[in-house]
Amino acid sequence: MSRICELTGKGRQTGHNVSHANNKTKRVFLPNLQNVTLMSEGLDRSFKFRVSTHGLRSVEHNGGLDNWLLKTSDTKLSARALKVKRELKKAAAPVAAAA
Template sequence: MSRVCEFTGKGPMTGNNVSHAKNRTRRRFLPNLQDVTLKSEALDRTFKFRLSTAALRTVDHRGGLDGFMAKAKDTELSTGALKVKKDILKAVSA
């Protein structure tokens, strides 16, 4: 399972551990990913995603999954999220 957020594309970063003696060793900063189930009001169904906590706050701020997908950029979304976005937009327009 990859450590990448499905909505924002946020992934691991690299940096240094720095000791008191200023010795530097490489380390990884992992995103805070959570497995969540979000409900679409337009489709009346639930979807499972692996999201960062920042993306989860954004979904909540924009009024749920349908509101987030309406404003989300296609370049940042994963392939599974793109399919959900397409289905939601089709249901809303019909």
């Protein structure tokens, strides 16, 4: 399983450990990923994602999973998140046509 957030695309970064003597050795910074279940109000279902804590805060700030998926570009989302986004758009299309 790759260490990439499924909603924000945040992945690992590389850098250096720097000692007091200014010696530099390579290291990896990993995102804080959590397994979470997010509820979609539009589809009335819940979905499991592997999301960074920063991404989880962003989802809550934007008003939930549905708003986040509709606002986020497809390049950042994982394949599973894109599938949910397509389902959400398909479910919202008949409602928009009826109005």
